[in-house]
Amino acid sequence: MALIVAGSSVLPEIAAAQERRRGILEMLFGGPPRSQPSYRVYEAPPQQRIIRKAPRKKARTDAAAPKRNSSPRSAAATAAAGGAAAVAASASAPVAKSEAARNVLVIGDFMAGSLAKGLDAAFATNRDIRVTNRADGSSGLVREDHHDWPASVGALIDETKADLVVVMLGANDRQGFRATEGTIALRSPEWADTYEQRAKALAEAIQTKKKPFLWVGMPAFQSDRATEDMVYLNDLFRNVAQAHGGDYVDIWNGFTDANGSFVTSGPDMAGQTVRLRNSDGITLTGAGQEKLAYFVEKPVTKVLGLNVEDFVASLGPQQLSAKDLPAVVDAALATTTAPISFADPRFDGGDQLLGSAQPGTGGQGSPREKLVREGVVSAAVEGRADQFNWTGRGTAVSPVTRDNAIVFRGTTSLEELRLHGPEAGPPTKPEAPAAAPKAGTPDMSSVN
Numbered sequence: 307m308a309l310i311v312a313g314s315s316v317l318p319e320i321a322a323a324q325e326r327r328r329g330i331l332e333m334l335f336g337g338p339p340r341s342q343p344s345y346r347v348y349e350a351p352p353q354q355r356i357i358r359k360a361p362r363k364k365a366r367t368d369a370a371a372p373k374r375n376s377s378p379r380s381a382a383a384t385a386a387a388g389g390a391a392a393v394a395a396s397a398s399a400p401v402a403k404s405e406a407a408r409n410v411l412v413i414g415d416f417m418a419g420s421l422a423k424g425l426d427a428a429f430a431t432n433r434d435i436r437v438t439n440r441a442d443g444s445s446g447l448v449r450e451d452h453h454d455w456p457a458s459v460g461a462l463i464d465e466t467k468a469d470l471v472v473v474m475l476g477a478n479d480r481q482g483f484r485a486t487e488g489t490i491a492l493r494s495p496e497w498a499d500t501y502e503q504r505a506k507a508l509a510e511a512i513q514t515k516k517k518p519f520l521w522v523g524m525p526a527f528q529s530d531r532a533t534e535d536m537v538y539l540n541d542l543f544r545n546v547a548q549a550h551g552g553d554y555v556d557i558w559n560g561f562t563d564a565n566g567s568f569v570t571s572g573p574d575m576a577g578q579t580v581r582l583r584n585s586d587g588i589t590l591t592g593a594g595q596e597k598l599a600y601f602v603e604k605p606v607t608k609v610l611g612l613n614v615e616d617f618v619a620s621l622g623p624q625q626l627s628a629k630d631l632p633a634v635v636d637a638a639l640a641t642t643t644a645p646i647s648f649a650d651p652r653f654d655g656g657d658q659l660l661g662s663a664q665p666g667t668g669g670q671g672s673p674r675e676k677l678v679r680e681g682v683v684s685a686a687v688e689g690r691a692d693q694f695n696w697t698g699r700g701t702a703v704s705p706v707t708r709d710n711a712i713v714f715r716g717t718t719s720l721e722e723l724r725l726h727g728p729e730a731g732p733p734t735k736p737e738a739p740a741a742a743p744k745a746g747t748p749d750m751s752s753v754n
Contacts, residue, residue, distance in 0.1 A: 400430040407436045408610050411468035413459060414475035416443035420590045421474050421522060424599025425606070434612060438466045446478035447504045456507035463515045470609055471512050472602065474522040476539045477588065480532060493538060502542055509550035518609050521547035521554050522602055525561040526568040528587025533568060553609065557601045561594070575600055 410429075412422040422439035429435040440462055445453035455475070463471065483490040483500055490497045512519045523540040526533045540558070547554040561582060563569050574580045574593045582594035590598060676682040686693040 401433050403436045404433045407434050408469040408612070409467055410435060410437050410470045410472060410606060410610075411462060411466050412437065412439050412441055412472045412474070413455060413462065414441050414473055415445050415478050416441070416589065417477050417524065418472075418474040418522075419443055420595045421472065421598050421602060424595035424597075425472075425602060427596065428599045428603050435606070435610070438468065440466070441474075444478060446475050447501060447508070448479045448481055448483060450504075456504065456511045459508060459511045460515055463512070463517055468517060470606060471517055471519040472522060472606070473508065473512075473519060474524070476524045476536065476543070479539065480535050493535070498542075502546065505542060505546045506550070509546050509552060512552075513550050519547075519552045520602065520605055520609065521552055523554065523556050523558060525557055525598075526566075528568050528570075528583070532588075553605060555602055555605055557598060560597055560601055572597075 410425065412418055412425065414421075418441035419439060422437060422441055426437045426439070429437055442453050445455065447455065459471070462468070479501070480492060482492050483497060490500065509519070509521075521543050523543060524536040527536060540556070544554040544556075546552075558566075561569065561572065563572075568583075568587070570583050570587070571579055571581045574582075575596055580593040581591050582597060583589070584591055673684045676684070683692075
């Protein structure tokens with residue numbers, strides 16, 4: 307073993323000596339190919355490098371912080387987007403209510419609480435309406451021991467100085483009345499009489515305070531039996547409200563499909579399909595509260611006597627007074643009308659049907675009727691599109707066309723057309739003068 311190891315160490319030295327004996331010519335011009343040594347030089351395998359990944363940096367939670375290498379343009383765009391968001395937020399921010407704001411009192415069960423939240427958000431930017439929520443989630447008209455609405459509503463109206471009362475209840479009333487003889491079954495004749503009397507007592511208590519009120523109906527529920535009970539109660543609420551001078555607000559179609567069945571999701575105020583009811587099939591989501599308030603918002607403004615003009619901010623002493631505005635004597639003969647918003651309660655409809663006779667026209671008829679029925683065109687107004695006087699003359703075409711190069715085409719004139727009209731008979735042609743005889747031609751006129 308020692309000899310083999312020694313021999314293996316001598317071989318590289320012999321090869322190096324042979325390399326040193328190469329001549330100058332062989333180094334310049336090259337020599338015959340040399341044979342490769344028969345031994346192998348052992349090389350140790352390369353060591354594997356262990357690559358360790360650097361720890362990942364945590365993402366920055368502050369999305370509004372600009373990057374270090376961000377350009378000024380991107381920073382300006384970020385600042386502009388933040389400013390636009392701030393302006394939008396300030397536009398939808400609640401405003402302070404005025405001292406003369408109308409107070410809307412909302413009473414009822416947990417559905418009335420959802421309605422109060424939706425109305426508060428709807429009138430957040432309106433300084434003329436204030437919403438007061440006094441709903442009790444577990445209340446109703448059956449359990450007077452929990453909360454007696456007919457007995458307490460008068461004190462609430464005085465306390466809140468309410469100008470309008472909104473009532474919404476019935477979800478907790480699907481139970482029997484407690485009596486000395488036992489329990490009165492739900493929707494039995496005796497139960498219906500007792501419940502109707504308590505509903506009338508609530509309406510009369512509000513009517514005693516001489517305050518208008520709205521009675522909002524109940525929506526459909528996921529349970530078929532509960533939905534049937536709500537249909538029954540809504541019919542009773544409608545009759546009671548109308549009998550005591552109140553208005554009934556029907557919201558049923560807003561939370562059902564085309565067949566009148568319960569739906570969990572439906573279109574919101576922007577027309578997008580969203581979830582309106584929670585998983586229990588009873589309570590409302592945030593979008594459902596907004597949709598519920600949409601049905602009640604317009605009746606509230608209508609009962610309070612408010613319209614779009616009342617919500618516009620004052621223009622100061624420079625604004626026009628009522629006497630400075632032009633008065634319209636007759637609506638049928640008017641050519642211009644004041645603009646009106648689609649959200650204005652007065653846009654619901656008029657007092658007369660379309661096509662009916664308009665009073666006060668004096669038999670003249672409107673410009674539209676004169677044009678359609680009689681073919682009479684209204685007089686053109688200077689500067690309007692129906693005035694076709696381009697030349698500046700009194701009429702569109704001048705009767706004298708001989709000297710008018712714009713109208714005259716060298717054929718005839720309006721005067722000639724009038725003289726030779728159908729009633730004047732066919733025009734007579736003038737006799738042509740006799741031609742003079744040519745030179746050298748005998749005159750044959752004297753020849754018989």
